[in-house]
Amino acid sequence: MAGNSFGSLFRLTTFGESHGKAIGGVLDGCPAGLTLDLSEIQKDLNRRKPGQSAIVTQRKEPDTVEFYSGIFEGKTTGTPIGFAIHNTNQKSHDYSHIKDSYRPSHADYVYDQKYGFRDYRGGGRSSARETASRVVAGAIAKQLLSDIKINAFVSQVGELKLDKHYKDLDFNFIESNPVRCPDPESAAKMEAYIKEIKKEGDTIGGIITCVAQNVPIGLGEPVFDKLHAELGKAMLSINAVKGFEFGSGFAGVTMKGSEHNDQFNTDGTTKTNNSGGVQGGISNGMDIYFNVAFKPVATVLQAYDTIDKDGNPVTTQGKGRHDPCVVPRAVPIVEAMTALVLADFMLLNRSTKL
Amino acid sequence: MAGNSFGSLFRLTTFGESHGKAIGGVLDGCPAGLTLDLSEIQKDLNRRKPGQSAIVTQRKEPDTVEFYSGIFEGKTTGTPIGFAIHNTNQKSHDYSHIKDSYRPSHADYVYDQKYGFRDYRGGGRSSARETASRVVAGAIAKQLLSDIKINAFVSQVGELKLDKHYKDLDFNFIESNPVRCPDPESAAKMEAYIKEIKKEGDTIGGIITCVAQNVPIGLGEPVFDKLHAELGKAMLSINAVKGFEFGSGFAGVTMKGSEHNDQFNTDGTTKTNNSGGVQGGISNGMDIYFNVAFKPVATVLQAYDTIDKDGNPVTTQGKGRHDPCVVPRAVPIVEAMTALVLADFMLLNRSTKL
Amino acid sequence: MAGNSFGSLFRLTTFGESHGKAIGGVLDGCPAGLTLDLSEIQKDLNRRKPGQSAIVTQRKEPDTVEFYSGIFEGKTTGTPIGFAIHNTNQKSHDYSHIKDSYRPSHADYVYDQKYGFRDYRGGGRSSARETASRVVAGAIAKQLLSDIKINAFVSQVGELKLDKHYKDLDFNFIESNPVRCPDPESAAKMEAYIKEIKKEGDTIGGIITCVAQNVPIGLGEPVFDKLHAELGKAMLSINAVKGFEFGSGFAGVTMKGSEHNDQFNTDGTTKTNNSGGVQGGISNGMDIYFNVAFKPVATVLQAYDTIDKDGNPVTTQGKGRHDPCVVPRAVPIVEAMTALVLADFMLLNRSTKL
């Protein structure tokens, strides 16, 4: 209930602060008998980890996951999968600039208000470092959902927009550039722009689009736990996310029903897919696609005014290493959360019928 | 787990099909000792009910709620509040046109696929009629949260956009017109446009904006159950919703961190509110505001092509009564879901500190 | 979380006070496609209802269940099954003797302390009347578990003990007498004894034994949600229950491992069944059997000393109608709770393996 678990049958519980001993989690409810390729899990962690390219934070964390349980002779046993990622970059930093003052648009202030105090070393629990645990569990979910293809990619950085329908893109290009945009030309522009932003010590927002293909019909539970509602919650729970839309999304608002309705083909597929693969909260077998909006990261390497714990105004200088744009590293996180949602609904759906 | 419950400590479970005997629910976890004004609950139901104006469906349902338990001598007892709304409009209709064929962009097809068969009288469980139960529970939540002001209103219909910041609006005008737009001039245009759409037998989408004011600091749980993530899920669980954004939302994508960051005043409030009242998933005391995108209703009163159960193409004529635009009636639903989320987090927050 | 729900995938939420308008519930998660025999449900309700014989309370309640949703053309639809039992016996009683004073060993005092006040008409929510809703849901669970045979019966009343192993009993005799003891001779003695107790205006305790046969191997989840742990919780949640033991139970304490261990037959069954059909929290295919201890009902028709709300000593006279021994009417409740536990674990078990 305290917000550190996700999923019902396929359920991840995470722990850990950015500068504590370790982060990690327990994945409970993974069915027994799944042959796990551990290198695939580490590969997704590497896609998320800092220091992987010139346009992400240069902090060094190997982010190597250690599994404690739930896997035996290469297969899941049906018992909980406990794992940890030890924090190696937790040397005695100087935290004086953030211990007693609040960084604007960070969670420092609300944590102090909610809990009475906080682990002031870095972002503590509110740091996006926590998402590494999600990537571990998501990578396991992907292997469980081997028939489903989940591809996320960067479709916008600041004003730079990838103006192509996802069907006209080759997802094989996603990992070909540090931005994770499948269109090489757009990717190059975005990369140059992010470098510019970085030089200014500033940050910029962006959009990640995600497409899940080959999803079986019937996933999602009616009324409150609609498939797209859980996907929306999953995405909004990722640090820096400010918006979610699926299918026709916000653009659907201006359409008429007669043009928005997806007409059926005789095999149950539809001629158009404004529904985004979900009808009444349940997958209909068409591609599920959605957009996730990320705000610019709050950590800027510039001087800024703020207040200290006693409400006194102070001026501080942002320092160290930071992500000028969060979306390239967030791509595997979006995929991971998508996989967690789909895996859970796949298991839930086993109880739908007699 | 089957998706008919919402909330953890303040928890609503609903039941009921559009053309069954009754819809209703159980609200569990409402604290004891709350004096309930039952007429306020009925008032919110009346804002949602069909037939209330010329621009909504003309179906007749009194939507009178009957309480069975949990209230004694005018106050909540702390035990579950059971309630039902009896369906009066369930005369023996002719359902032959929807029994064996699938309406495009409705849930008919996926229900048949998921459950093996469906209650084909109207939308059954997938009908928006179910949201009446949410309005009942939400109206109780509002009374529990008496210090918090929740105002939702229509801010866009089709291309017609209310181009004013919510701070420049007088919420007292929301109920002054059938559209529920607080700007009379915009409201008049929207109303005329909806009538036009209705005449065509077509439908149109829209946006509802919601503002929650005077929310205490500290609501929301970190990591997975962030305040805005639950709000997003709550909104996306409402029929016809395709998108959710809060604070700077999708527009925040194009901003730089240096301009997006909300600088503190010395009292902990912020000079700007791009964060939309939520930092790191936790309310910071500023106004919470968000937009909810609704697609055009799928039921159009025109001829359309579709398929029957066996995959044969059929042509059907939409008939009866329908909502040309769903947003005016969805305003109290958005408010209700907002209240349910906030009430739950308020109770959860009682366990945060020693 | 407020304690009015039971089960995870097959989940019952109940509402209602003994003297309110209605009691009832919502059963969520029943798989679609189950053909329901409603008369079987009513039959179990009749086995629980007051006034059915000379040895139970003579209060008159028809206890007719009305279904609101989730059943269509005789089959479950997979959507929540809402139901209510209207209270007919709620005429304006004189509650003055219990409104302001506390009946010993009732929940009056703790409800006032916990909630600040209480619905003082009868037992309110703490009345065993609430268990009628469990019987409804349990009767549906029984139909879902049609291959499993669940038989509960009275095995002890006061000192009168049925000294036969359950394998030597013919369960067909359970309903042949008002005590619900399958041994006619013992039943006659028990019945006579209960009548004597009734004449004294007193009450007496008893034990119900329950046997579940033909349970598939594999039900129950390791560690915290062991099959027998959930059964124990289910039984202990029934009013007046003070103890639970399964398999060898308390008697197993004095046995040595070498005699307690159940040796295997070559087909995986065991030669003895001290384990009571459960190993490590998981059903092993052998009969599941357990005992449930009920204390004597607290309502006695005698004068007694107690205190009022202000702590003043008062003397009161118990009056009206009461159950001299609760176990005959509790037999269908024990069966219902057993069925709810097994149905839930049966659905959960669908996610155990790939």
Next chain:
Amino acid sequence: MAGNSFGSLFRLTTFGESHGKAIGGVLDGCPAGLTLDLSEIQKDLNRRKPGQSAIVTQRKEPDTVEFYSGIFEGKTTGTPIGFAIHNTNQKSHDYSHIKDSYRPSHADYVYDQKYGFRDYRGGGRSSARETASRVVAGAIAKQLLSDIKINAFVSQVGELKLDKHYKDLDFNFIESNPVRCPDPESAAKMEAYIKEIKKEGDTIGGIITCVAQNVPIGLGEPVFDKLHAELGKAMLSINAVKGFEFGSGFAGVTMKGSEHNDQFNTDGTTKTNNSGGVQGGISNGMDIYFNVAFKPVATVLQAYDTIDKDGNPVTTQGKGRHDPCVVPRAVPIVEAMTALVLADFMLLNRSTKL
């Protein structure tokens, strides 16, 4: 849902197999600001660990807990407390005698049936080794509940029964002997008896009595989550437990209501306490006391007949180190589970009233 979590607001999730890398868990929902004495936690672990005396298994495990998160500057932060106990005793054993054959009254057979295969090194997940994680979380709960005194002790070993009321015992003597029986004379007899059993290579059952004193009025939720029902589930979830009774328990069955009812004193306490400190599922401020029955451990160091995976009869010799009687080491586990239940209900009770 897969059974590895316990509690709702104060929630423990555990992981780990007996012979894997580590066991451990995540404790979520512990309120912020609790000053933790880590040595007290280790002290409880030491009371549970193997090798502590001549009457328990001589296996060597230091059972040192390592905390990863949720504690900062000596206090809980309100974020999840992740911890691990590394298994040091996992050298390459010879498991051939249990890999392919099933030990009677162990979980080997049902795990293979339920999951398709199992981690056959020792008991895997079904080993009581898992309870060490419960002791860690329970020791934290005890510190949260500092006003409540929880004392468990051995009250029976085989036929040797401690025939004294708990009020006539001095709990300070519990830790004075390896049996953990507070009556030195009885303890000596029990100890001698256990040594005898050990010499035979056999095992014997026992009973643990637990008393929780100074529990505030109002803990426990009505209907399904009654305080004693959760306590019962908690106890029955401990390995080898076969029965649970509280207050008058099974003996209450033979009492009449007129003698069983607990008469009130004018301060709301009661003259007797047959209720065991719980009325209607809610604590009434009197001592909570209950008995937990443990069967004899299944591992005997004798030859026994059993079957292999293919159903062939085999004869095996139990070997190695074992607990001749489990109750001395189970005392801290019973206390831990009691503390977890009470801590959870204490937090839940914060939402009962306005």
